[in-house]
Amino acid sequence: MAIEPDQLDQSGLELAAMLKHLRRQAGLSGVRLAVRCNMSQSKISRIEGNKLRPSLVDVEQILRGVDAPPAIVAEVMAMARIAQTEWQDRKALHRKGLDKKQLELAGLETATTEFRYFLLSMTTGLLATPEYIRESIVHAPPVQQDKVVGMKLERQAVLLDRSKRFTFLLTEQAVRYPLVSPDAMAMQIDRLTSLSLQINIRIGVLPMGVKFSNIPLSTFSIYDDRLATIETDLGAVVFRNPKDVRSLIDRFTLYETHAAFGGDARELLAEWAWSFRQ
Known part of the structure; x- marks a missing residue:
């Protein structure tokens, strides 16, 4: 897949917004998700605010924490991979x-x-x-x-x-x-x-x-x-x-x-x- 520069610039924001949406859709507070993922609540907040670039492991943990279905996991992990590129x-x-x-x-x-x-x-x-x-x-x-x-x-x-x-x-x-x-x-x-x-x-x-x-x-x-x-x-x-x-x-x-x-x-x-x- 070809990755355009504009896509790289937007990918971090899109990933952060998607992870925040999935947490809210699952009815979880940042504190509860942090406990499920064995992360600090501040880290969850920084990831959702696009102030911290999450690793692929971080994204996998969050997706497990919100019980995301396989199709969503595949989509978000693809977004995460692009976000790891600058x-x-x-x-x-x-x-x-x-x-x-x-x-x-x-x-x-x-x-x-x-x-x-x-x-x-x-x-x-x-x-x-x-x-x-x-x-x-x-x-x-x-x-x-x-x-x-x-x-x-x-x-x-x-x-x-x-x-x-x-x-x-x-x-x-x-x-x-x-x-x-x-x-x-x-x-x-x-x-x-x-x-x-x-x-x-x-x-x-x-x-x-x-x-x-x-x-x-x-x-x-x-x-x-x-x-x-x-x-x-x-x-x-x-x-x-x-x-x-x-x-x-x-x-x-x-x-x-x-x-x-x-x-x-x-x-x-x-x-x-x-x-x-x-």
Whole structure:
């Protein structure tokens, strides 16, 4: 089923209204439902007021608490799954400020132990040189650019935390996309080679000739097994539903089997860096 951005925006409100309607239809007060669900009454109130995003388990408990029939359970659980998905419009993110986005990412990275990144067309800021970062945000307001470059570079410190594990899968297009001058591109690729030697970082590359997918591709990131994002040129979709996150983990694992790692990856990176130096 295709999910439209407007549908994502409305889904939380619709789910909250439906759960409140079902409680009232069952003749239950918030206190009585809370007891049936082993939740606090304040949590029920926040869910019904759309002030708290309920997990799928929360929704299942509430549906059992109101004795909802199977057809209603199926309908509401479908709504809950959509509500677990968030659309982030790229233009809205720019209006909000790229610096605020960097703070959000830094907080997410602090709370994550295992990171998985599939990079389709460009290198991520965590792996980028200052020149590459600056060119990647050239369309941002000039007053933000210096600050955002500095924040992106500060975020790279997370790579030094040996308690965290990183796997980056980059297509050849992502590695070789000529965002900066040839000399700067060679240095950017050299950085990938250097980081691939770090014990808690795995960098895999997928050369052009490798057929590793029969489905449309998008850049995506996975944080542990609790949250994932898919990025497009229009914005990003954030998934919190465990089934959706698991689906992306499975896809990532499949891509890994086709990627070159270690010495094989470094040979390819050296070849591509040399092509920019010639």
